[in-house]
Amino acid sequence: MTPVLEVTDLVKHFRVRSGLGDSTAVVRAVDGVSLRIDRGEVLGLVGESGSGKSTVAKCIMRLIEPTSGTVRLNGTDITGLSRRQFRALRREVHMVFQDPYSSLNPRMTCGQIAEEPLRHHRIGRRVARSERVGDLFEKVGLNPQMRARYPHELSGGQRQRVGLARALAVEPSLLIADEPISALDVSVQASIVNLLLELQQDMGFSCLFVAHDLAAVEFVSDRIAVMYLGKIVETTDRQRLFAEPRMPYTQALLSAVPVPDPVEQRQRERILLPGEMPSPINPPSGCSFRTRCPIAEPQCAEAEPLLAEVDGDAHLAACHLIGPAGEAPKIRSTVERAPPP
Amino acid sequence: MTATGQAADTASTTQTRLQVDDLSVRFHTDDGDICAVDGLSFDLGAREVLALVGESGCGKSVTATAILGLLPDAAEMTSGRIVLDGTDLAGLSRSQLRALRGSKIGMVFQEPMTSLNPVFTVGRQIGEVLTRHLGHRKRQAREVAVELLDRVGIPAPRQRISEYPHQLSGGMRQRVMIAMAIACNPSVLIADEPTTALDVTIQAGILDIMRSLRSDLGTSIILITHDLGVVADIADRVVIMYAGRKIEQAPVEQLFSQPQHPYTMGLLGAVPRPGMAAMMHGADRRLAEIPGRVPVMTAPASDCSFHPRCPRAADRCRSLRPELEGRGHDHRVACFYPGEEGGAQ
Numbered sequence: 189m190t191p192v193l194e195v196t197d198l199v200k201h202f203r204v205r206s207g208l209g210d211s212t213a214v215v216r217a218v219d220g221v222s223l224r225i226d227r228g229e230v231l232g233l234v235g236e237s238g239s240g241k242s243t244v245a246k247c248i249m250r251l252i253e254p255t256s257g258t259v260r261l262n263g264t265d266i267t268g269l270s271r272r273q274f275r276a277l278r279r280e281v282h283m284v285f286q287d288p289y290s291s292l293n294p295r296m297t298c299g300q301i302a303e304e305p306l307r308h309h310r311i312g313r314r315v316a317r318s319e320r321v322g323d324l325f326e327k328v329g330l331n332p333q334m335r336a337r338y339p340h341e342l343s344g345g346q347r348q349r350v351g352l353a354r355a356l357a358v359e360p361s362l363l364i365a366d367e368p369i370s371a372l373d374v375s376v377q378a379s380i381v382n383l384l385l386e387l388q389q390d391m392g393f394s395c396l397f398v399a400h401d402l403a404a405v406e407f408v409s410d411r412i413a414v415m416y417l418g419k420i421v422e423t424t425d426r427q428r429l430f431a432e433p434r435m436p437y438t439q440a441l442l443s444a445v446p447v448p449d450p451v452e453q454r455q456r457e458r459i460l461l462p463g464e465m466p467s468p469i470n471p472p473s474g475c476s477f478r479t480r481c482p483i484a485e486p487q488c489a490e491a492e493p494l495l496a497e498v499d500g501d502a503h504l505a506a507c508h509l510i511g512p513a514g515e516a517p518k519i520r521s522t523v524e525r526a527p528p529p
Numbered sequence: 530m531t532a533t534g535q536a537a538d539t540a541s542t543t544q545t546r547l548q549v550d551d552l553s554v555r556f557h558t559d560d561g562d563i564c565a566v567d568g569l570s571f572d573l574g575a576r577e578v579l580a581l582v583g584e585s586g587c588g589k590s591v592t593a594t595a596i597l598g599l600l601p602d603a604a605e606m607t608s609g610r611i612v613l614d615g616t617d618l619a620g621l622s623r624s625q626l627r628a629l630r631g632s633k634i635g636m637v638f639q640e641p642m643t644s645l646n647p648v649f650t651v652g653r654q655i656g657e658v659l660t661r662h663l664g665h666r667k668r669q670a671r672e673v674a675v676e677l678l679d680r681v682g683i684p685a686p687r688q689r690i691s692e693y694p695h696q697l698s699g700g701m702r703q704r705v706m707i708a709m710a711i712a713c714n715p716s717v718l719i720a721d722e723p724t725t726a727l728d729v730t731i732q733a734g735i736l737d738i739m740r741s742l743r744s745d746l747g748t749s750i751i752l753i754t755h756d757l758g759v760v761a762d763i764a765d766r767v768v769i770m771y772a773g774r775k776i777e778q779a780p781v782e783q784l785f786s787q788p789q790h791p792y793t794m795g796l797l798g799a800v801p802r803p804g805m806a807a808m809m810h811g812a813d814r815r816l817a818e819i820p821g822r823v824p825v826m827t828a829p830a831s832d833c834s835f836h837p838r839c840p841r842a843a844d845r846c847r848s849l850r851p852e853l854e855g856r857g858h859d860h861r862v863a864c865f866y867p868g869e870e871g872g873a874q
């Protein structure tokens with residue numbers, strides 16, 4: 189079956205002014221990303237701030253034009269399509285954003301906001317559209333009377349629901365959710381996560397769920413892709429990623445997420461990463477993770493490890509030190525926990 | 530591990546560093562008063578990490594600013610006593626308070642960019658603290674600043690010291706803030722959401738620094754956060770706040786294993802744990818929700834503020850205010866129907 193989304197070798201470089209004068213530098217925000225989302229599947233995209241997650245999302249939405257590579261939506265390559273050509277496909281993919289405050293037009297009522305995609309795609313007459321918006325509000329757990337309200341009169345969680353109503357109005361086959369819960373309170377996060385899962389099971393759309401909260405990503409995703417410095421360094425299904433991470437960065441990232449259980453958390457092995465992610469203007473040679481990798485060897489600086497199968501095509505990882513049978517490289521916990529006094 | 534339990538025990542028996550007693554803060558606004566904090570009391574022991582937890586608007590930051598004597602003009606401390614190492618802060622003049630801030634109490638905020646001065650180098654800002662509070666000379670201050678940056682894990686501190694805040698990443702800025710906060714070796718450090726804006730790998734490093742401050746320098750820490758993972762990682766004791774009041778307090782292990790207040794239970798159920806999704810199928814894959822939201826208090830509570838969101842709410846909860854009561858060692862809760870069974874009455 190044709191995947192709903194198939195991204196191949198996506199590259200997005202930004203040209204920025206550097207230092208003094210008019211010299212320019214190239215930000216390698218996305219540097220060769222390939223990913224696939226099947227019908228009804230939720231793919232989680234995780235990675236540190238600046239690793240290129242939003243840039244991938246924006247290329248898929250065609251909010252920015254990629255430098256190279258292809259983005260296929262239900263089989264059709266959307267890169268290079270004219271605005272008019274893209275218009276018909278535009279229905280297939282919608283997005284919700286991190287900041288429910290700035291992503292909704294403050295001068296429109298919430299009803300108008302949710303109705304906008306219907307109007308844009310000339311779906312239904314006024315009465316039918318209004319009815320549909322009422323249904324959508326019910327679906328996302330908002331009182332239909334809220335339609336007359338303006339975004340500033342709503343709480344963060346309610347705004348995110350309006351954002352979801354808008355994104356799902358024309359029943360897209362793909363929903364892109366870029367950090368949809370990061371700005372929300374714990375209890376509100378839980379309700380949005382539940383809503384998203386419920387709608388997804390109900391409507392059957394595919395979803396790219398971008399977040400840096402790994403626990404939430406694990407909870408909602410079927411598969412997860414880990415990004416580092418513009419590249420995907422590991423991808424597999426949810427269980428496998430957490431149970432058998434292979435790439436050292438994935439291992440370190442998972443070990444850094446604090447578990448909400450003091451007994452378990454204080455006994456866990458942790459891998460401390462030195463420093464921070466390097467600038468995408470000047471990425472390291474070879475493996476882009478090698479400058480922080482606790483087990484890097486000389487070969488890591490020489491050649492770039494390719495995203496290769498470690499367990500059939502269900503699990504891909506990029507690291508030179510993965511064993512011939514796909515064994516994860518061993519990293520000793522680099523953190524000694526000082527016992528409390 | 531029993532070590533944490535021991536730490537909590539000692540905290541209540543050894544010397545108290547900071548004592549907050551019946552703190553109430555009101556904001557006078559055009560739309561009337563807001564009771565941001567209402568009758569809050571807690572102690573902070575030597576070498577203790579106390580976590581202050583609650584959702585947005587519960588009064589965590591207002592509590593921190595009140596302790597530091599930095600409340601805005603619109604705010605009034607309507608009651609309360611704050612005692613630091615035996616000194617009642619109410620008796621101090623403005624300049625004495627200023628001298629105390631930065632020397633005996635350090636502070637770290639969520640957004641370091643707003644608390645660092647963009648036009649001065651990092652070295653100059655740390656040096657300033659050292660000259661002001663400790664009377665260091667310029668050269669000496671510079672040397673100590675380098676040592677401090679090194680202590681908070683900033684690589685190549687000698688070069689970094691002449692950089693400006695905007696040249697640093699978010700994680701580095703937060704480290705600089707911590708360096709400034711601990712420059713005078715304060716006995717108490719107040720950290721308001723110090724890692725909320727940071728990646729987990731960077732957060733882990735910052736939490737390690739706090740751990741080492743506690744063990745090497747004996748610093749006591751108030752850590753404000755809404756991340757229960759962070760609480761589980763580093764706190765000795767936890768105070769849960771709701772609508773300006775303390776609703777539960779317990780040693781960390783006990784809080785997680787035997788939460789008593791329905792709000793605390795709700796918070797714990799709302800966060801996903803690793804491996805949880807794998808055990809839940811189809812429509813059962815859900816997190817616990819707490820419907821509704823934190824109220825804005827326009828008057829001190831005369832009922833349980835949580836009752837509109839509470840699955841256990843009964844008539845009593847709507848007409849009377851539950852006070853804090855003991856439920857086991859150092860564990861206190863303000864609820865008429867606490868615990869697993871709803872507190873078999």
Ligand SMILES: Nc1ncnc2c1ncn2[C@@H]1O[C@H](COP(=O)(O)OP(=O)(O)OP(=O)(O)O)[C@@H](O)[C@H]1O
Pocket residue numbers: 202203204215216217235236237238239240241242243244400468
């Ligand atoms: N318009 C732009 N011009 C120049 N550089 C850009 C632009 N947009 C993004 N970048 C850079 O590209 C890199 C990737 O950015 P991106 O926003 O995709 O990261 P992200 O993974 O979404 O991070 P976050 O978790 O902080 O949202 C960063 O280094 C960023 O500074």
Ligand SMILES: Nc1ncnc2c1ncn2[C@@H]1O[C@H](COP(=O)(O)OP(=O)(O)OP(=O)(O)O)[C@@H](O)[C@H]1O
Pocket residue numbers: 556558563564565583584585586587588589590591592601603755825826
């Ligand atoms: N300057 C102010 N004027 C009026 N009300 C204020 C002011 N600052 C805080 N408040 C109110 O006081 C209450 C407590 O706010 P506080 O900032 O302490 O919350 P918090 O627990 O720190 O939340 P967050 O997690 O969002 O930081 C809130 O209802 C808030 O609206």
Ligand code: SF4
Pocket residue numbers: 435436437475476477478479481482483484485488493506507508509517
């Ligand atoms: S290739 Fe080398 S540097 Fe990269 S992750 Fe593997 S071991 Fe580390």
Ligand SMILES: [Mg+2]
Pocket residue numbers: 241242243366
């Ligand atoms: Mg982003």
Ligand SMILES: [Mg+2]
Pocket residue numbers: 589590591721
């Ligand atoms: Mg706050």
